[in-house]
Amino acid sequence: MTKKLIVFSCFLCSLLSLAQEHIPKNDGVKTIHSNFTAFKNAKIHISPNQVIENGTLLIKDGKVVSVGTAVSIPKNCLVNDLSGKSIYPSFIDIYSTFGIKKIEPPSGDSKSPQYDASREGFYWNDHMRADQNALDHFEYDDKEAETLRKAGFGVVNTHIEDGIVRGTGTLIALNSEDSDAKRILSASSAQYLGTSKSKTSRQSYPNSIMGAFALLRQVNMDADWYASGNIKEKDRALEAFIANRNMVQIIEAGSKMNALRLDKIGDQVNTQYVFVGGGDEYEYIKDIKATKGSFIIPLNFPDAYDMENPFLASSIQLDELREWNQKPSNPKILADNNVPFALSTYKLKDSKDFMANLRKAIEAGLSKEKALAALTTVPAQIIGKSTLLGTLNTGAYANFLVTSGDLFDKKTIIYQNWVTGIKNELVAIDTKDIRGDYSFNLGTTAYELTIKGELEKLKSEVKADNKKLGSKISLEGDWLNLTFSTIDTTKHQFIRLVSNVDNTTSFSGKAYLPNGNQTSFIAKKTEKVNASEDKKEDKKEENDEDEQEAFLEAKSFYPVTFPNMAYGFKTLPQQETLLFKNVTVWTNEKEGIIKNTDVLIKGGKISKIGENLNASDAKIIDGKGKHLTSGIIDEHAHIATASVNESGHNSTAEVTQEDVIDPEDINIYRNPAGGVTSIQILHGSANPIGGRSAIIKLKWGESADHLLYKDMPKFIKFALGENVKQSNWGANNTIRFPQTRMGVEQVYIDYFQRAKEYDALKKSGKPYRKDVEMETLAEILNKERFISCHSYIQSEINMLMKVAEQFNFNINTFTHILEGYKVADKMKAHGVGGSTFSDWWAYKYEVNDAIPYNAAIMHNAGVTVAINSDDSEMSRRLNQEAAKSVKYGNISEEEAWKFVTLNPAKLLHIDDRVGSIKVGKDADVVLWSDHPLSIYAKAEKTIIEGVTYFDIDRDKQLRVSIEKEKNELTNLMLQAKNKGLKTKPIEKKEKQHFHCDTNF
């Protein structure tokens, strides 16, 4: 006991010594509060895992002094008896913008783009704002604090939600009694980051998430370089970034996909980010878990759509219906998979919905301990404040809630929210619950009174002679006031009752009658016996709420598919051993087209080709009358990507499509339905030097990483012509160099010259500033990376070949290459391939001379020719596009077929793996119902590495099951509306069609 006291006194002294003692005081004598406050007989949740019954919590000076069942209460102590009540640590929101002033856009109305930074003495990019500190933009918001406290929060880590690097956050206690001096628990805690640009600057770069990712990489490299003293100029943003590096890094991903993407960036820059999620993590839970990151999760569960109008409702897609059904299970699934997560009010329109949504998550299976942890210990741990926040252990801030019972029970009342030892009363703890039915008499008239509603906001109903009278009730402290109209309602006269309530079974007091007389009354609680009409209505209301809850609880969760949308797989299809019998095989090899033969696929490879093959373990596929070809390869695609162009600079070699693959694009399903198995996702054509490519296989259902080719050949997109000189971008876009073809050449020479010098410096062993853009261009010079260049006019095609020759490398592919036929001999001499459209022209001035014979002329001149799509619709008919070369230019059918298979494989340097049916190559094959170049041919099976990703029969079954599931979910949404649950109006999802010039 004495020991305890000594420890305690020491602790006290330490607290006192921390206080500021030299504040002048002119309004009275100096007073120091040294009393303790104790809460006894409470059920105390010290932490999510540690609960004590009949415990005592002792606090002083804003912190917990002691907690337990044997706490001795000092004499100078205010004691609160909390028998029957519970205490919980209050909540922490570490992704908050509390008190941050609105970000103002820059003044002026210039319509021309801005390419340079606005700030001087900072980083070259305005959107890197590590120097920002939330505290500098902070103004305590009393009203918002009150709302948050009502929702159970005691502390928030607030930040400026603006920019890509957003600077440090500030840890604020929601203590409205004291000044910032006490509220600010930590002036700078955690560095915040995001993927969207700062509203304070119009600087163009980066205008895509690809660019944002690249910027994050480069900032880290520049910080290293600056930290080692190699930059002579002052850069306050980099200095701040370096200083903030040892803090926790919280990045706003906003979706599962971006979290996965950013985790890869994090790995590259040796940073484990904490991800602010999108609530959709459950859809890729394995990959989410593999990030090993912590998550901050919003609780913004969508309302059901209002599906009553079937015309409009038909535009709601299965994934949206499922989202409504499945999203509340996200926290449970994260918990089940041991992904550490904190919950946040982020993305919630109204923080009042927070508790209701939390209950939905608990109904969906999230344990209460995990829920509490996600609001207390986990966020505290993420920001490194476990000893001070999130629990009620000794030494922690006295931030806690006093409740009537189980915090997560709907009926529970939060009475008090204590923040740093300051009491905030939400509902008076001694408020008497007088809700119920009463009867009383005034004179000869018998009245029935029902009191209901929330404790803070009671509602009343008064009846007499079976007539409902208008009434109003209030309870302030113990004083009850009830006003109701007289029975003759036409007179507009009122009776007022006043009572000092002292128990919850009856109350008595004075009645003030309309004539000025006063009389006494006694109201006694009654038991409901005969439900009158009104009471039935009452019941209905109550029942509605119960029913709603029951409905939500009963609602089962539809299974997640891969991807989680229409045509997704319940379980991913497996590799099989397949034997095609008696099929016409288009080998693309010297064997040519072999009729009536067999092909065996095993272990994901072409195993055997020949007549009368046997394999005991193989699934036999009858190929009679059908054609088997290698899968179509599209050299130029913009599907399966979340971003096409980074157009903020004239060179963006630092950005890459690998960063932004979108495995949930329905085109990954539909393209194989047209026989496509591999594609190159190219950057767009907004700048002479574009971004790097991703070469993927269309393995529907797999995550981004699994789509990418292993040891993927390195490619980059270049572009020439109208797009890069911004000819069709409107009158405001006339300031970026280059605006002419003359300028385009100089851009290339400039960048390659710099890359050459960069590479030389790098190879010399001297220190150099690591620059991803230069690294990429140096790879081209070193023949490690290939160029696929968007091109139209012969002059510029010729120019780029000459520039490449000047720097001693070759252009790999001209894509589009619509005037390739004019310089086919030069292309042949240079050794560049041409990947062209079959028959597109007339959409721009520069395609006036585009002809459908282009492929034929280039082919005849010895150029390796491919036909590409650049279009998600045409890509599913590339076999037909190849057939046009038979029509336009008399190419043989066998050669025409290579235009969409072997030749693009060669151009992409993957012809050792795909592009023909040859023993040992990947089993990427298509079974066609007819001659593959014929318009009447349909792909019946599309197989990648022995896995059947598209099957025309399975597709039919999927259609039926999609229809069924949509019907069921639509009915559930209709029921939800019928039960009185909130709905939202129909909105139509729109599929973006990406092309080269999509600026996104």
Added chain:
Amino acid sequence: MKNLKHKILGFALLLSMVVFAQQTPAPKQKKDIAIFGATAHIGDGTVIENSCLIIKDGKIATIASAEQVKFNVKGMDIITATGQHIYPGFIAPNSTLGLVEVDAVRASNDADEVGAMNPHIRSLIAYNTESKIVESMRPNGVLMGQITPRGGRLSGTSSIVQFDAWNWEDAVIKEDDGIHMNWPRAFTRGRWWLGEPSNLKVNKEYSKQVDNVTAYFNESKAYQAGDKSPKHLPFEALQGLFDGSKKLYVHVNSEKGITDAITFVKENGVQHMVIVGGYEAYKVANLLKHHNVPLLLQRVHSEPNSDDDDYDLPFKQAKQLVDLGILVGLENAGGMERMNARNLPFLAGTCAAYGLDKEQALSLITLNTAKILGIENQVGSLEVGKDATLFISEGDALDMRTNKLTKAFIQGRDISLESHQTELYKRYSNKYKQ
């Protein structure tokens, strides 16, 4: 082999002509022409193997089996087309051919006039017969088009032309055939420039927009009933809808929109209507059938609107509708529609791949379209008395693999199958041979 010889000959001939930018319209037919031996695809679903087709004064004088009938072909030009195929010229409805030359060049764009109610705007007078894109239609068998203005609620008046003419007066097949109306949309985009999210929201103005156009039609009818003074140009233009001399082409895709449009037409005394687009027409097929409303079905080679839709929904819809007895033609409006119009036969081919009989698919771009446009007495099939607007192809013209024209006639005139593009082809093929 024979073909090859023809080609070499033609090639040599053409080398001397490359100086011309556009093809010169062919002179009027002088001698009668008899085509023997080809498989004739009539356009009405029937086929005559080993046919004989005789062209006189620009019209089809005879079409019959060469085996069963003896023909006096003295003095005629004889074309032997054994193993080849004859088709009626394809018709591209709802097209902006000749109104825009290069999409990105504003100065070359004459498709979309300012204003919402422009029924009096006439496409015909802006139709450029010298368009390099128009001439590129012909080598694929697309020989006629309905030239249609775009934009607004009432875009204007279309006319139907053939693709080998000196000027628009020469070109016309049917002048001012119909008025085009863009039906109010069920969904509208948020006004992003006002900070609204740019996604598609339910169009709250829909009813008002329908009311507005209804009121406009009522005003017009009232005007027609009076002394028409002072003259009201747009109302004058609408008159043809009420007297049956013009058709109303309602461009609409949604189930509800189609239903409302049919109600609108019936209630307003419009005599003939055609639905253009009709992405969701399969959902209201019975209604179309009941009211005998024909459909120009949207570009077959397009993606489904919703992720949930069948991947082949746009491919197979023609089959569904034709089976229900609806008169269906194919149109090709949308991105890059002009240069893409030459792929019209392949849209029909896809409809055949996804269910239709090949001859039925052919009707979608020939006789059906002619009926829908009201020109079936003049063109659309290989029938006696109709214009000899037809072509000979080496193979199946609905398949790009075999669509290879050897001859084409417009009103009996033996037209050039060359174009700016074939000339460049020859010029550069020749360059590399030197």
